[in-house]
Amino acid sequence: MSEVQEKDNYSANPNQKVYDMPHQTDHEVNVVKIYFAKQVPKMTWETKEETYTVKSGGLVSDVKKKYEKKGRRNIQADKEDSVRLTAKESVKVTWEEEVQAKKADGSPDFDYERIDQAIIKKKVWVVAECQGNSGKLSVEIHENKLTNTENVYDNPVKFLDGETEKSTLEFSINGTLVYAKEITMRPKSDQDVKKLIEKFSKRTEVNAFLFFKAEVKETQDTVIYPDDTHEFLNKENDRFEIKGTPCYCNRNITVDEMIDLIYHLRDKQNYKSKRDSFFNSGKEKITTISITSGKISENRDKIKLFTDEMNAMFKKFDIKTCRRKIHFLGQMYLETISFTYTYESRDSVPDNYKGGVAFQGRGMKQITHDYNYLAYYDYVNNTSHSDTYMKFRSGYESVGECVQNRPKARENGLTEAFYEDLKTYAKNISENLFHAFNSAGWYSTIYKTATIKAMDNGLEDSDVEKVTTAINGGQTNIAERKDYTKWTREFFKYDTECVNK
The missing domain is CATH 2.60.40.2550 (Immunoglobulin-like)
Structure with a gap:
């Protein structure tokens, strides 16, 4: 017996896969488990190497950083990290990369x-x-x-x-x-x-x-x-x-379906440079779902957060049919600039933006104008400041102008201090995932009831125009809105699968 075998404290291979099936016994058939499943690639680590030629100098550690990406590990170079390189000098880099395993016959496992x-x-x-x-x-x-x-x-x-x-x-x-x-x-x-x-x-x-x-x-x-x-x-x-529905009526959209829909829309619009970007742009953003590196399909945890919140919002505001979801997603894709922004990010805004820069577009439906933010604040907090604003305003002045010019409004709670707090509160819609969706669901169903009614009419171009008017007040970017709605309709297979056409 070797010296190693005589020791009783040696460890098993920590990478060894342990199965929970009982030991095989002769003359027995043991039915252990039966379950439904999905097929997933079996992954393994494969050694890779490459010779990198330096363009203009730098450290070996800088070269190694260029090889860092998800699905790689144990990146090594044939020179020490601290070695300073000269132009056209070569470095041999090796690493382990996660790849799909192969069966004995060479087919994917x-x-x-x-x-x-x-x-x-x-x-x-x-x-x-x-x-x-x-x-x-x-x-x-x-x-x-x-x-x-x-x-x-x-x-x-x-x-x-x-x-x-x-x-x-x-x-x-x-x-x-x-x-x-x-x-x-x-x-x-x-x-x-x-x-x-x-x-x-x-x-x-x-x-x-x-x-x-x-x-x-x-x-x-x-x-x-x-x-x-x-x-x-x-x-x-x-x-x-x-x-019991082959379509998207009365059920949640899954994470896999959401990932496939994002790619479907990106590919349809030929959005190559930012194909895997996701809510990573703007001066205000939702960091929990922002994807800045790697593929969208490699960031399932962030897409799950997004999808779960969206499904909860759909349920809360009765956006349950394929038709309503298709309209909502098509319009949201436009409003968020292809699922990359929750904040309009303007340094200056047009004169018609009531309340100015502080109340530009935010959230999944890009709520704009201080009176809309005030109405959402009332909805969430069960207050009635909008009623005060509507009662004491003069003409179509903004909430800010009403606060400044109407003493009666200030006496009833619309004070300068409250208005400043409303500016701070507004950032919830661009920086908080719940409010980004909750504001969009509220706006499309409770606040602007014409939106949900237009969604129920149908999915033709004329219906998209009506939905756009209800959301936007006009026909801004109508061609893109029609395309995004049509492509979402295709992805949903609405014409062949929906049971509530």
């Missing part, structure tokens, strides 16, 4: 990441973790009624394996630990899909919960399940939810 919800008509993976060397694992999908009085689906649930409608999946058990199959969550005929969606639409949450029933056949080995029910995903906090 994948892992399976468990998901807890999906949408009808979408593709998902059914993954079974099963130990054993013989038999067939048969898997059916069933609906758990939970609080609903009757099923939406006929059990077992029908799905598509390729183009074939099935109600059972079968895996041949052959010693592999993980078995996976991609399916489409829908019956084959469009008529059956329509009937299913109609059943879903009668439910408050427009959803259902699915679970698996498993049986192992054609084996002489002992079969082991987690419990006597042979069911998976049928316990509290373990259930799989499926949304």
